[in-house]
Amino acid sequence: MRVTIADVAREAGVSKTTVSRVLNTKGEVDSGTASRVREVIASLGYVPSSGAVGLARGTSRTVGMLTPPLTWPWMGEVLQGVVDTVEAAGYGLLLFTCNRGAESVERFTSQVSARAFDGLLVIEPENTLGTITAMHREGLPVVLIDDRGHHPEFPSVATTNREGGASAARHLLASGRTRPLIVTGRRHFGCVRDRLDGFRDVLPTGTIAEGDFTELSGQLAVERHLADGTPFDSVFAHNDLSAVGVLRALRAAGRSVPDDIAVVGFDDLPVAQHTEPPLTTVRQPMREMGETAARMLLAHLGGTPAPDEPVVLPTELVVRRSAP
Amino acid sequence: MRVTIADVAREAGVSKTTVSRVLNTKGEVDSGTASRVREVIASLGYVPSSGAVGLARGTSRTVGMLTPPLTWPWMGEVLQGVVDTVEAAGYGLLLFTCNRGAESVERFTSQVSARAFDGLLVIEPENTLGTITAMHREGLPVVLIDDRGHHPEFPSVATTNREGGASAARHLLASGRTRPLIVTGRRHFGCVRDRLDGFRDVLPTGTIAEGDFTELSGQLAVERHLADGTPFDSVFAHNDLSAVGVLRALRAAGRSVPDDIAVVGFDDLPVAQHTEPPLTTVRQPMREMGETAARMLLAHLGGTPAPDEPVVLPTELVVRRSAP
DNA sequence: CTGAAAGCGCTTACAG
DNA sequence: CTGAAAGCGCTTACAG
Numbered sequence: 001m002r003v004t005i006a007d008v009a010r011e012a013g014v015s016k017t018t019v020s021r022v023l024n025t026k027g028e029v030d031s032g033t034a035s036r037v038r039e040v041i042a043s044l045g046y047v048p049s050s051g052a053v054g055l056a057r058g059t060s061r062t063v064g065m066l067t068p069p070l071t072w073p074w075m076g077e078v079l080q081g082v083v084d085t086v087e088a089a090g091y092g093l094l095l096f097t098c099n100r101g102a103e104s105v106e107r108f109t110s111q112v113s114a115r116a117f118d119g120l121l122v123i124e125p126e127n128t129l130g131t132i133t134a135m136h137r138e139g140l141p142v143v144l145i146d147d148r149g150h151h152p153e154f155p156s157v158a159t160t161n162r163e164g165g166a167s168a169a170r171h172l173l174a175s176g177r178t179r180p181l182i183v184t185g186r187r188h189f190g191c192v193r194d195r196l197d198g199f200r201d202v203l204p205t206g207t208i209a210e211g212d213f214t215e216l217s218g219q220l221a222v223e224r225h226l227a228d229g230t231p232f233d234s235v236f237a238h239n240d241l242s243a244v245g246v247l248r249a250l251r252a253a254g255r256s257v258p259d260d261i262a263v264v265g266f267d268d269l270p271v272a273q274h275t276e277p278p279l280t281t282v283r284q285p286m287r288e289m290g291e292t293a294a295r296m297l298l299a300h301l302g303g304t305p306a307p308d309e310p311v312v313l314p315t316e317l318v319v320r321r322s323a324p
Numbered sequence: 325m326r327v328t329i330a331d332v333a334r335e336a337g338v339s340k341t342t343v344s345r346v347l348n349t350k351g352e353v354d355s356g357t358a359s360r361v362r363e364v365i366a367s368l369g370y371v372p373s374s375g376a377v378g379l380a381r382g383t384s385r386t387v388g389m390l391t392p393p394l395t396w397p398w399m400g401e402v403l404q405g406v407v408d409t410v411e412a413a414g415y416g417l418l419l420f421t422c423n424r425g426a427e428s429v430e431r432f433t434s435q436v437s438a439r440a441f442d443g444l445l446v447i448e449p450e451n452t453l454g455t456i457t458a459m460h461r462e463g464l465p466v467v468l469i470d471d472r473g474h475h476p477e478f479p480s481v482a483t484t485n486r487e488g489g490a491s492a493a494r495h496l497l498a499s500g501r502t503r504p505l506i507v508t509g510r511r512h513f514g515c516v517r518d519r520l521d522g523f524r525d526v527l528p529t530g531t532i533a534e535g536d537f538t539e540l541s542g543q544l545a546v547e548r549h550l551a552d553g554t555p556f557d558s559v560f561a562h563n564d565l566s567a568v569g570v571l572r573a574l575r576a577a578g579r580s581v582p583d584d585i586a587v588v589g590f591d592d593l594p595v596a597q598h599t600e601p602p603l604t605t606v607r608q609p610m611r612e613m614g615e616t617a618a619r620m621l622l623a624h625l626g627g628t629p630a631p632d633e634p635v636v637l638p639t640e641l642v643v644r645r646s647a648p
Numbered sequence: 649c650t651g652a653a654a655g656c657g658c659t660t661a662c663a664g
Numbered sequence: 665c666t667g668a669a670a671g672c673g674c675t676t677a678c679a680g
Contacts, residue, residue: 002439004673015651020675030649047437051384052673054375055656062418070407071400073594080394083421087428092440093419094386097407104411113371115326116416215598244598251600270397274539274568276575276600328657339667344659354665376657379672649680656675664666 003046012040023048050092062092063297064117066108066132068124069099073241073269074286075123078145081290082121089298098128105131112140119297124148143297145289146310149190155306157293157313161191164282164315165198168236168264171280171317173203175324177234177262180206183221183246185213185238195238195266207232211242218245226253233261234323240265240272240281247275247322262323277321285313327370336364347372374416386416387621388441390432390456392448393423397565397593398610399447402469405614406445413622422452429455436464443621448472467621469613470634473514479630481617481637485515488606488639489522492560492588495604495641497527499648501558501586504530507545507570509537509562519562519590531556535566542569550577557585558647564589564596564605571599571646586647601645609637 005023009016014037021029022037029037040046054060063086067075086093094117098104105128112120112135119141125132129150136142136154144156172180180203185192187210196208207230211217218237225232226249235250237243243265247257255261257277265272268283292311300306329347333340338357345353346361353361364370378384387410391399410417418441422428429452436444436459443465449456453474460466460478468480496504504527509516511534520532531554535541542561549556550573559574561567567589571581579585581601589596592607616635624630 002673006673016674017651017676018649021650024675028649033649045437047434049379049673050435050438050440051375051378052656053675055373055379055658056673056675058656058675060375069400070404076393076395076399079419080421083394083419084423087420087422087431090431092435095403095407095417095419096411097404098411099408107411107414110371111374111416113369114374116374248598271595271598274572274595274599326657329659330657340658341660341667341669342665345666348659352665357665373657376672377659379674380657380659382659382672651680652678654675654677657672659670659672661670663668 012037062117064094065121077286078290081287082294085294143293145293157311161194162198165195167317169199169202180234181232183211183237215245218242219249222249235263240267240269280320280323283316336361386441388418389445401610402614405611406618409618467617469617481635485518486522489519491641493523493526504558505556506532507535507561539569542566543573546573559587564591564593604644604647607640
């Protein structure tokens with residue numbers, strides 16, 4: 001049988017009210033009584049039922065998190081940052097991915113109405129930004145971890161995409177490269193525009209090839225421009241995955257990296273250390289973004305008003321052999 | 325204000341009991357009454373509070389999951405398999421990682437006592453198998469996703485490590501390799517012993533180097549045996565990460581893969597497609613293991629007795645250029 | 649400093 | 665087929 005607050009009260013010879021006060025350290029309890037109650041709690045191994053506490057208090061001490069597919073290469077970092085922060089605050093983390101179409105979005109929505117969690121962390125809500133915005137308007141605290149420049153009407157954490165692009169350009173320029181091939185992601189993403197603008201502020205020359213963040217798109221872009229005869233002495237790929245495709249195509253074409261062509265990526269995934277040659281890249285602080293977003297949400301739940309500007313964490317250029 | 329079952333009852337002119345029966349499709353309700361209630365539910369946008377339902381029913385319709393660091397390369401696959409299955413069943417998934425030492429284990433333990441979830445999925449519980457076993461004995465349904473051969477006293481899902489090792493050996497033997505260097509993981513892991521045994525059943529010759537599943541350990545093993553003058557015509561690395569280190573060391577030493585030395589890994593991480601040359605490896609069905617474990621746990625929660633043998637999912641040899 | 653009682657929002661015998 | 669009432673395990677005014 002489960003041990004309840006009533007068992008503790010009986011055993012300690014006090015009321016449930018008093019046990020509750022001890023549990024929640026409400027101060028106004030005689031210290032002798034309090035320590036007696038604490039002893040009973042320990043000896044009985046009593047732990048309050050989270051469901052009952054939640055019902056009585058009207059909060060769940062749980063935050064929800066809605067993510068894109070967990071197999072995305074940097075998801076583990078973000079998630080780890082979130083889990084660590086949430087756990088340390090004594091909150092639970094409820095995970096949702098909604099990657100099975102409308103039905104799963106609906107299910108998620110009803111979890112929100114069911115008050116299964118007090119606040120929501122969101123990453124890259126492909127087609128759900130509208131739904132999320134509606135939930136936020138209804139009063140659900142939300143924080144977005146935003147790699148793509150959505151600029152929502154609720155708090156978010158982002159990174160310095162523009163400065164990241166600029167840092168890549170400065171690095172290439174410093175080693176005398178002036179004719180970059182830029183392999184972007186989809187142009188409708190805010191982060192892609194920012195990375196591109198930052199880069200071109202510094203290095204306005206070169207060629208732009210629109211990719212889609214996949215390895216294949218990096219490979220195809222290089223193959224096409226090599227075939228075209230487009231002259232380029234370097235490549236700035238908007239993410240590491242497409243940079244891997246770039247490296248592959250260059251190797252296949254017999255171009256040496258970095259001697260013929262220097263390559264810079266974006267993200268700093270683990271794979272960046274394992275490419276041949278290892279990839280110079282602009283690091284996104286994914287774990288820190290997860291931690292920061294979780295802290296913002298928890299602070300908001302604790303009553304601190306949320307910042308009305310996105311919180312922006314700095315990128316960092318990581319120099320490896322593909323662009324020394 | 326939150327819409328409650330009382331609001332629905334009043335609006336529909338019935339008792340809360342009746343609304344509850346409609347909600348839980350208990351049959352014994354007049355179909356006219358039922359549809360009227362359903363209309364009111366829809367028009368009010370009523371969703372039952374999960375906390376209240378959980379308290380009244382004594383279950384949370386939530387499963388917990390305890391994982392090692394989420395940045396491990398194959399965690400995303402497992403987690404995705406679990407989340408999909410759990411979501412589809414209408415359950416929530418509460419995530420814990422306990423990677424901040426004793427304090428976080430304690431916190432996790434108290435979540436268990438708090439009945440925050442009905443059952444637990446566990447991956448690779450480094451130092452927590454004792455705790456978990458105790459929880460299982462106390463009545464918590466548990467399923468282990470087991471990459472390491474723990475053979476616990478509760479249900480688990482595993483993969484064919486022994487046959488996987490054997491398939492690697494058969495493949496190498498078929499291309500005429502007879503002097504393998506085997507880079508293992510830590511020998512106390514059951515999976516390491518199994519992979520080794522399976523391999524040696526087929527190919528009992530060669531040299532064994534104990535590694536620890538890190539890239540560095542693969543690299544060092546090769547460097548050492550190259551320096552030793554140990555003759556080997558192939559390498560079987562017990563995971564892909566150490567295989568990456570193996571490839572790096574071979575390249576640095578000017579050995580060609582696969583002409584001089586063929587290399588086979590284990591796992592089939594995404595990186596296996598991006599190494600130079602791409603890595604032949606034994607695929608572990610991580611996503612399927614996650615799905616299967618989640619299904620087993622849900623079935624158990626639904627009353628089906630759990631299988632007393634581990635459920636074993638097959639590995640598959642994926643042939644790429646490092647060992648054609 | 650302490651307790652009796654109401655209430656959080658449901659479900660579930662029990663009675664009709 | 666339907667409802668009143670008790671109960672799930674807590675918290676929180678309120679009164680003393």
